[in-house]
Amino acid sequence: MLEQILALLPQVIFDGFILGFVYAMVALGYTMVYGVLELINFAHSEIFMIGAVVGVEVFRYLAPHVDSGFLLLLLALVLGGAVAGVTAILVERFAYRPLRKRGTTNRLVPLITAIGVSFILQDLVRLVEGLWHNEFFLRMRTVEDLEGSVELFGGAIFAQTKSFILMGVSILMLLGLTYLVNRTKLGVAIRAVAQDLSTASLMGIDPDRIISRTFLIGGSLGGVAGVLFALQYTTITPYVGFLPGLKAFTAAVLGGIGNIPGAMLGGLVLGQLENFFGTYLPILTNGNFGTEYKDVVAFLILILILLLRPQGLLGQVVKEKV
Amino acid sequence: MSAVALLLTLAFLGLAYLAPGALTNVFGLVALGATAFLRLPPQTRTLNLALLTLAFTLGLVRSGNTLGLIGLVGVLVALTTLPRIPTWIRGLLGLAILLLSVPMAGFANTFIFELGIQIGIYAAMALGLNVVVGMAGLLDLGYAAFFAVGAYTWAIFGSEQARNFLAGNFPLPGEYMYLFMLIAVATTALTGLLIGLPALRLRGDYLAIVTLGLGEVVRILANNLDHPINFTNGPQGITPIQRPPIDWFRSLMERLGIRLDQTTDYQLFFYLLVLLMIGLVVLVNLNLANSRFGRAWVAIREDEIAARSMGIPLLPTKLLAFMTGAAFSGVMGVIFAAQRTFVSPESFTLLASITILGMVILGGMGSIPGAILGAAALTILNLDILKTFSEFVRTSLPQIPSQVDPAKYERLVFGLILVLMMIFRPEGLIPEKRHKAEMEEA
Numbered sequence: 001m002l003e004q005i006l007a008l009l010p011q012v013i014f015d016g017f018i019l020g021f022v023y024a025m026v027a028l029g030y031t032m033v034y035g036v037l038e039l040i041n042f043a044h045s046e047i048f049m050i051g052a053v054v055g056v057e058v059f060r061y062l063a064p065h066v067d068s069g070f071l072l073l074l075l076a077l078v079l080g081g082a083v084a085g086v087t088a089i090l091v092e093r094f095a096y097r098p099l100r101k102r103g104t105t106n107r108l109v110p111l112i113t114a115i116g117v118s119f120i121l122q123d124l125v126r127l128v129e130g131l132w133h134n135e136f137f138l139r140m141r142t143v144e145d146l147e148g149s150v151e152l153f154g155g156a157i158f159a160q161t162k163s164f165i166l167m168g169v170s171i172l173m174l175l176g177l178t179y180l181v182n183r184t185k186l187g188v189a190i191r192a193v194a195q196d197l198s199t200a201s202l203m204g205i206d207p208d209r210i211i212s213r214t215f216l217i218g219g220s221l222g223g224v225a226g227v228l229f230a231l232q233y234t235t236i237t238p239y240v241g242f243l244p245g246l247k248a249f250t251a252a253v254l255g256g257i258g259n260i261p262g263a264m265l266g267g268l269v270l271g272q273l274e275n276f277f278g279t280y281l282p283i284l285t286n287g288n289f290g291t292e293y294k295d296v297v298a299f300l301i302l303i304l305i306l307l308l309r310p311q312g313l314l315g316q317v318v319k320e321k322v
Numbered sequence: 323m324s325a326v327a328l329l330l331t332l333a334f335l336g337l338a339y340l341a342p343g344a345l346t347n348v349f350g351l352v353a354l355g356a357t358a359f360l361r362l363p364p365q366t367r368t369l370n371l372a373l374l375t376l377a378f379t380l381g382l383v384r385s386g387n388t389l390g391l392i393g394l395v396g397v398l399v400a401l402t403t404l405p406r407i408p409t410w411i412r413g414l415l416g417l418a419i420l421l422l423s424v425p426m427a428g429f430a431n432t433f434i435f436e437l438g439i440q441i442g443i444y445a446a447m448a449l450g451l452n453v454v455v456g457m458a459g460l461l462d463l464g465y466a467a468f469f470a471v472g473a474y475t476w477a478i479f480g481s482e483q484a485r486n487f488l489a490g491n492f493p494l495p496g497e498y499m500y501l502f503m504l505i506a507v508a509t510t511a512l513t514g515l516l517i518g519l520p521a522l523r524l525r526g527d528y529l530a531i532v533t534l535g536l537g538e539v540v541r542i543l544a545n546n547l548d549h550p551i552n553f554t555n556g557p558q559g560i561t562p563i564q565r566p567p568i569d570w571f572r573s574l575m576e577r578l579g580i581r582l583d584q585t586t587d588y589q590l591f592f593y594l595l596v597l598l599m600i601g602l603v604v605l606v607n608l609n610l611a612n613s614r615f616g617r618a619w620v621a622i623r624e625d626e627i628a629a630r631s632m633g634i635p636l637l638p639t640k641l642l643a644f645m646t647g648a649a650f651s652g653v654m655g656v657i658f659a660a661q662r663t664f665v666s667p668e669s670f671t672l673l674a675s676i677t678i679l680g681m682v683i684l685g686g687m688g689s690i691p692g693a694i695l696g697a698a699a700l701t702i703l704n705l706d707i708l709k710t711f712s713e714f715v716r717t718s719l720p721q722i723p724s725q726v727d728p729a730k731y732e733r734l735v736f737g738l739i740l741v742l743m744m745i746f747r748p749e750g751l752i753p754e755k756r757h758k759a760e761m762e763e764a
Contacts, residue, residue: 040531095741115676117737122737123734124734126725129725136725246534293546295539295542299535303535310528
């Protein structure tokens with residue numbers, strides 16, 4: 001058994017990174033919104049799904065007209081990120097902002113709204129796809145340029161071009177975001193609002209604008225992750241966002257919610273753990289417990305972190321104020 | 323004012339006799355609205371409500387149009403919430419609606435029974451969730467998990483399923499269902515304890531996401547525990563499940579002069595059983611709300627730190643709320659399994675949990691008549707209105723693609739209800755006093 005496990009290990013780690021980068025990018029959306037609003041934005045999983053659906057549609061309609069697969073993917077990433085980002089802004093503007101303006105102190109109210117928004121977006125996408133194609137099970141069109149494959153380390157790892165692109169794009173986006181948050185004026189403003197919204201507004205920052213921008217950035221990252229997810233895993237439905245969204249949230253908590261490097265780290269760790277258990281659980285239990293239980297593992301991890309280290313890997317302990 | 327309302331009601335009564343149907347019932351709902359919201363002297367209002375009850379019943383018996391059921395639920399709500407109606411009239415009319423109107427309509431159209439039973443099951447669960455979300459302020463997004471545990475508790479032992487891992491004479495005879503209602507209280511409360519112990523240490527929004535995850539875990543288990551040992555029969559679900567024998571019920575009804583046939587006997591039985599359960603649940607709810615625990619829950623909901631400083635032990639108090647809610651759901655799960663004689667993981671998805679939450683939100687968090695109204699409204703919407711609308715779309719707009727079937731868009735409808743309620747009326751349709759004050763003070 002041990003030999004079998006070791007033989008598979010390089011591939012498992014490689015695939016774990018693919019999954020991990022997707023989670024990391026989605027987790028950033030959760031963590032940034034939580035940072036500024038202290039709100040678990042349930043609808044973020046649907047923003048991710050919208051990105052994936054846009055990716056599928058771009059490939060469906062533009063593949064015959066664009067020769068280079070790389071250019072096609074670039075178009076899909078830009079469009080997917082843009083549509084997802086704009087949707088995130090609209091959600092904030094029409095669902096969350098009215099609540100904020102009323103100044104509700106009840107914490108359940110925004111949370112329930114977020115769940116409602118998530119359901120609305122799922123079925124709206126289904127409606128659009130239903131009217132458009134009379135079909136809501138979507139398959140990503142394969143493009144030759146992106147499907148090429150190599151075997152690394154003497155066949156230990158089977159890797160596709162698109163997997164490398166996924167990792168490359170993710171790393172670029174994560175670096176870009178780190179730069180934006182730490183080195184630009186907008187980044188300073190976002191951090192200021194996250195730290196103390198009312199003081200920030202006294203310093204000449206318009207919190208509404210910054211919150212809007214935060215949703216735009218988080219949403220576009222989620223959208224880009226969605227396009228890459230569609231490219232990698234090919235089958236997309238309007239309900240595909242739920243599980244990755246829940247796990248990305250787990251990743252954000254794992255890293256320490258509100259903490260940007262933490263979300264990246266959490267995503268990568270969770271991707272590895274999930275892929276590890278997903279592959280090895282059937283082997284370790286002689287096929288009695290299959291891959292289906294990998295989702296259970298993710299939730300158990302969430303509960304364990306919340307109990308043992310609620311501030312996450314990189315987070316700081318925040319005392320509740322009276 | 324009184325004359326207008328009375329005229330509307332009398333006109334509706336006439337229409338219900340002459341031309342019963344959907345349009346007449348819509349007119350009746352308008353008359354009900356006038357009775358409830360116009361400024362009327364109490365006597366006129368009481369008379370109006372009695373006449374409306376009669377008219378809706380008449381319409382239901384003569385046409386079987388299910389909008390009439392909404393009307394009856396509306397009258398019930400008006401009876402429980404409007405001021406200055408003599409108590410004996412409230413009680414008498416309420417009982418007449420539940421024990422006469424609905425069964426009579428059910429004999430005319432058995433779908434009314436089905437709706438009544440489903441509304442009842444969901445109302446009892448909404449009341450259970452109301453304890454958790456409304457009173458204690460703990461957002462539980464995996465409530466359907468307890469429903470599942472209850473349903474499977476009876477499904478496994480009330481069918482041949484248990485033979486897969488136990489020696490013995492299975493399925494157990496149907497009488498055991500009553501015993502299993504008690505056992506389900508224990509198993510679901512225990513599940514509540516297991517889920518609550520880790521989850522309830524967390525602050526509000528983390529609790530929501532953990533219960534969401536655990537709700538999924540229960541569904542995944544139900545879906546996959548068909549191997550290595552077949553406990554749940556996986557995605558196919560379990561069927562047939564035993565129902566309790568009801569010969570005594572048939573002869574009792576015969577003595578009352580009611581002849582039952584093969585289709586209506588179990589439906590009337592389950593309808594009355596569900597009513598009985600709701601009665602119990604409401605009693606428990608009322609008593610809890612005024613007990614030491616009820617006040618402790620409200621205190622925790624309003625301010626955890628202040629509650630703790632006043633000497634309320636947080637974790638045990640929250641756990642109790644969680645387990646109480648779970649137990650309600652478990653009992654209804656047993657009834658659900660027996661009534662349908664079939665359970666499968668499909669009934670216990672996140673959508674089911676959110677539906678029940680939507681009922682509580684729509685009616686008003688913490689409000690008992692609210693939870694019942696919410697359950698009635700969403701169940702009728704889900705089982706009847708969306709399906710009728712879908713039929714309408716299919717026949718009159720055939721050019722619409724077949725995938726765009728309104729009956730499949732319940733998420734959209736529930737989502738809209740949740741968001742619109744939160745933005746425009748967070749205290750719900752029938753607000754509980756304290757919640758209303760809290761929402762307005764902000």
